[in-house]
Amino acid sequence: MFKGFYNLSSAMITHQNNLNVIANNMVNISTYGFKASRYTATTFDDVMYHRAGNKYQQPVEIGRQSYIRAASEIVVDHRQGVPEPTAIPLDFCIMGDGYFAIEAPDGNIAYTRTGNFSLDTEGYLWLQDIGRVLDREGAPIFLGTDKVVSDEDGTIRFETTGETMATLGVYAFEDTAALELNERGLFTGDGAALVEAPHVLGGYLERSNSDMVKQMTEMITFQRALQSAATVTKIYDQVMNRSTTEIGRM
Numbered sequence: 417m418f419k420g421f422y423n424l425s426s427a428m429i430t431h432q433n434n435l436n437v438i439a440n441n442m443v444n445i446s447t448y449g450f451k452a453s454r455y456t457a458t459t460f461d462d463v464m465y466h467r468a469g470n471k472y473q474q475p476v477e478i479g480r481q482s483y484i485r486a487a488s489e490i491v492v493d494h495r496q497g498v499p500e501p502t503a504i505p506l507d508f509c510i511m512g513d514g515y516f517a518i519e520a521p522d523g524n525i526a527y528t529r530t531g532n533f534s535l536d537t538e539g540y541l542w543l544q545d546i547g548r549v550l551d552r553e554g555a556p557i558f559l560g561t562d563k564v565v566s567d568e569d570g571t572i573r574f575e576t577t578g579e580t581m582a583t584l585g586v587y588a589f590e591d592t593a594a595l596e597l598n599e600r601g602l603f604t605g606d607g608a609a610l611v612e613a614p615h616v617l618g619g620y621l622e623r624s625n626s627d628m629v630k631q632m633t634e635m636i637t638f639q640r641a642l643q644s645a646a647t648v649t650k651i652y653d654q655v656m657n658r659s660t661t662e663i664g665r666m
Contacts, residue, residue: 514586517585541559
């Protein structure tokens with residue numbers, strides 16, 4: 417009799433989670449190198465089916481009805497964003513697969529498509545407030561000046577003499593789905609492999625791949641679905657209350 421509440425509450429939770437992900441995509445529409453995300457959910461019985469196995473890891477069916485949905489994962493869209501010219505010598509944009517490697521002060525390495533770099537107080541190329549950029553050998557890149565030019569393979573040269581100063585390290589992953597997005601907007605994961613022939617544009621930045629029109633459309637869709645579920649929940653509650661009252665009188 418009360419099973420409808422499970423469906424309705426599950427719908428509201430799912431739609432709210434979708435709205436949270438969409439809101440983050442919209443907030444970062446102007447963030448260079450940002451990758452949009454998508455929320456996915458599955459039925460609760462599927463989750464339990466895969467977890468309620470025996471010692472031989474052989475799951476068994478636990479029922480044929482499922483009244484709620486469970487969060488599955490947040491999938492990141494790693495597709496290329498549009499390159500935007502900036503004419504700033506320390507801005508870089510990767511064309512195709514790959515990520516810049518950033519070494520945080522604690523020694524941990526993370527990866528990003530954000531290429532709006534600058535120089536720290538010691539002259540190292542760094543991503544502001546995150547860490548130093550690594551070269552092809554995995555070492556921090558020291559420049560000491562922003563009077564530089566770059567080649568399409570990520571080689572950075574001194575502007576006046578053409579002397580090679582460093583080469584940006586571009587690293588790719590066989591399975592980008594295994595990458596995890598941390599709280600600072602960088603990706604972490606194992607299995608980074610050096611891209612032997614990367615294509616890097618100097619004086620460009622990669623725009624967010626989040627589509628504003630698509631995000632707005634999905635936001636309106638999920639907002640209406642959430643409102644509908646909330647309205648039906650109120651009606652359902654009134655029906656249950658009235659039926660209980662009437663039965664009591666009888």
